[in-house]
Amino acid sequence: MWKLKGENISKSFGGVTALKEVNFGIKEGEIVGLIGPNGAGKTTLFNVVAGVYRPDKGSIYLDDENVTNLNSHQLCRKGIARTFQIPRPFPELTCLENIMVSIIGREEKIHNSNEKLKEAKKFLKFVDLDNYGNILAKNLNLIQKKRLEVARALATNPKIMLLDEVFAGLNNTEIRDAVKLIERMKNEFEITQFWIEHVMGVIMEIAERIIVLDNGEKISEGKPIEVARDPKVIEAYLGDTDV
Amino acid sequence: MKKSNKNLLLVIFLGIVVCLPFLLDDYWLHVAILTLFYVIMASSWNLLAGYTGQVSFAHAAFAAIGAYISGILSVQMSISPLITLLFGSVIAAIFGLGLGLLCLKMGGIYLSLTTLGFSEIVHIIIKNEYEITRGTMGLEVPNLLGFYSKTAYFYIMLLVTFIIIFFLAKLIKSDHGLKFKSVLNDELAASSIGIDTVKVRVIAFTISSAIAGFAGGLYGHYLLLITPEMSSLSQMFMILAMTIIGGMGTLSGPIAGAVFLQVLSEYIRIFGKFHLLLFGVISLLVIKFAPGGIVGLYRKITQSKTDPLKIETQSKYDY
Numbered sequence: 001m002w003k004l005k006g007e008n009i010s011k012s013f014g015g016v017t018a019l020k021e022v023n024f025g026i027k028e029g030e031i032v033g034l035i036g037p038n039g040a041g042k043t044t045l046f047n048v049v050a051g052v053y054r055p056d057k058g059s060i061y062l063d064d065e066n067v068t069n070l071n072s073h074q075l076c077r078k079g080i081a082r083t084f085q086i087p088r089p090f091p092e093l094t095c096l097e098n099i100m101v102s103i104i105g106r107e108e109k110i111h112n113s114n115e116k117l118k119e120a121k122k123f124l125k126f127v128d129l130d131n132y133g134n135i136l137a138k139n140l141n142l143i144q145k146k147r148l149e150v151a152r153a154l155a156t157n158p159k160i161m162l163l164d165e166v167f168a169g170l171n172n173t174e175i176r177d178a179v180k181l182i183e184r185m186k187n188e189f190e191i192t193q194f195w196i197e198h199v200m201g202v203i204m205e206i207a208e209r210i211i212v213l214d215n216g217e218k219i220s221e222g223k224p225i226e227v228a229r230d231p232k233v234i235e236a237y238l239g240d241t242d243v
Numbered sequence: 244m245k246k247s248n249k250n251l252l253l254v255i256f257l258g259i260v261v262c263l264p265f266l267l268d269d270y271w272l273h274v275a276i277l278t279l280f281y282v283i284m285a286s287s288w289n290l291l292a293g294y295t296g297q298v299s300f301a302h303a304a305f306a307a308i309g310a311y312i313s314g315i316l317s318v319q320m321s322i323s324p325l326i327t328l329l330f331g332s333v334i335a336a337i338f339g340l341g342l343g344l345l346c347l348k349m350g351g352i353y354l355s356l357t358t359l360g361f362s363e364i365v366h367i368i369i370k371n372e373y374e375i376t377r378g379t380m381g382l383e384v385p386n387l388l389g390f391y392s393k394t395a396y397f398y399i400m401l402l403v404t405f406i407i408i409f410f411l412a413k414l415i416k417s418d419h420g421l422k423f424k425s426v427l428n429d430e431l432a433a434s435s436i437g438i439d440t441v442k443v444r445v446i447a448f449t450i451s452s453a454i455a456g457f458a459g460g461l462y463g464h465y466l467l468l469i470t471p472e473m474s475s476l477s478q479m480f481m482i483l484a485m486t487i488i489g490g491m492g493t494l495s496g497p498i499a500g501a502v503f504l505q506v507l508s509e510y511i512r513i514f515g516k517f518h519l520l521l522f523g524v525i526s527l528l529v530i531k532f533a534p535g536g537i538v539g540l541y542r543k544i545t546q547s548k549t550d551p552l553k554i555e556t557q558s559k560y561d562y
């Protein structure tokens with residue numbers, strides 16, 4: 001039983017094939033890593049799943065419901081949230097307003113604005129930005145922007161979260177904090193996570209399963225330790241080994 | 244500036260505005276009424292351009308649609324202008340909705356080009372369908388009140404302006420306003436957290452078209468003669484220049500810009516058509532040296548000494 005499933009997804013831009021017949025599946029509550037060298041098609045796959053691009057071929061299922069042709073905002077309401085590789089909080093809005101947009105975007109029937117505000121503050125606290133509520137998002141530093149973006153995605157009440165290179169540009173201490181945040185996200189909100197990482201280190205420790213893309217094709221899948229030993233993966237990362 | 248000080252200034256300003264008919268002669272009262280028309284036009288265009296990032300060139304055309312629909316209905320069917328005014332506004336809103344649905348999915352430069360084309364089409368139709376619109380001769384329309392009084396008209400315009408600005412302020416501070424701003428800030432990110440960006444933009448477009456149509460009707464029933472000049476691009480650029488010079492994306496900006504440019508244009512009237520050229524030059528200078536317009540400049544001066552992290556935000560969600 002897959003929470004999120006992609007079948008034979010293909011996508012090309014002009015003459016460039018970004019994804020070729022990719023199959024993947026994620027179970028409920030799982031943390032799955034998606035790795036691969038530069039230009040492997042990782043972010044393209046995310047954009048297809050999140051509804052930014054329509055796949056040329058193939059289908060995507062969320063809880064066995066075909067969601068291939070839905071738009072981003074419809075997918076979000078179905079429970080798919082995402083973050084971006086380069087964080088994109090709303091620069092001219094305050095941190096609190098950034099999260100309020102998510103809560104408003106749910107279009108729930110509650111109109112009590114105090115209730116909404118209280119909830120927004122809860123998410124801001126979750127990512128330790130409770131002292132920054134009134135500050136414009138453009139004034140935050142990179143790590144704070146990333147945390148704000150995670151909070152904003154969480155505030156949409158997702159079932160599954162797509163995280164695009166959360167660790168890019170962070171130093172070791174910051175990475176440790178981010179890992180803690182991701183573990184808390186799993187424990188407190190019970191969110192299934194699908195996770196892109198460019199560097200293999202950390203993802204090997206956290207992910208339960210890893211999918212490897214290279215040149216738009218899935219070349220390997222399995223437990224982190226198996227994937228790390230897979231000669232195809234080593235070749236993709238280091239080049240041909242038997243010269 | 245402290246909030247109490249700000250409120251005091253606002254009260255004084257409003258007091259002066261309310262007393263204007265007793266302070267100004269007939270000619271300047273006429274200018275004041277036209278200024279109020281431009282305040283409404285610039286404010287509603289600002290809802291589009293300043294809050295949702297859609298640069299539409301059809302705003303003057305929507306005002307002309309409102310004016311002509313209201314004018315034609317009141318002339319040919321002898322309905323009271325007080326009622327036809329609403330018809331004008333509704334028809335403008337319907338055109339706005341249609342144009343919005345047609346081209347808002349494209350966004351950006353395509354939206355601007357499509358609205359530019361629409362505006363020209365409206366202009367050409369009004370000019371050439373002279374059996375209905377009387378073409379370039381202009382359409383004579385009845386007075387809104389049935390009698391002619393500049394003072395009365397000033398107060399009507401003032402009341403409408405107040406109501407519209409109040410409505411816009413409420414809208415912008417509401418949840419819808421926050422959606423508008425999120426779309427302006429980052430469309431991709433907004434749609435990723437469940438905001439239907441196309442719907443948000445169509446709503447803003449329709450509201451602003453309705454306001455433009457209503458303002459156009461009021462303008463027509465005041466001047467008593469409406470001409471195709473109303474839908475011309477020079478009108479549109481006037482509104483554009485007012486919003487930019489005043490300060491886009493702020494409530495007070497379009498008001499300041501409209502008052503400043505309308506009064507200025509009275510003094511440079513001797514240059515004839517060249518006054519638009521001057522407006523263009525001022526707009527360019529503003530964009531280059533004070534991108535926030537008059538209001539941005541004012542804020543910069545009053546807040547320059549404070550820490551950028553402590554700048555008072557206009558958020559209603561106070562932490």
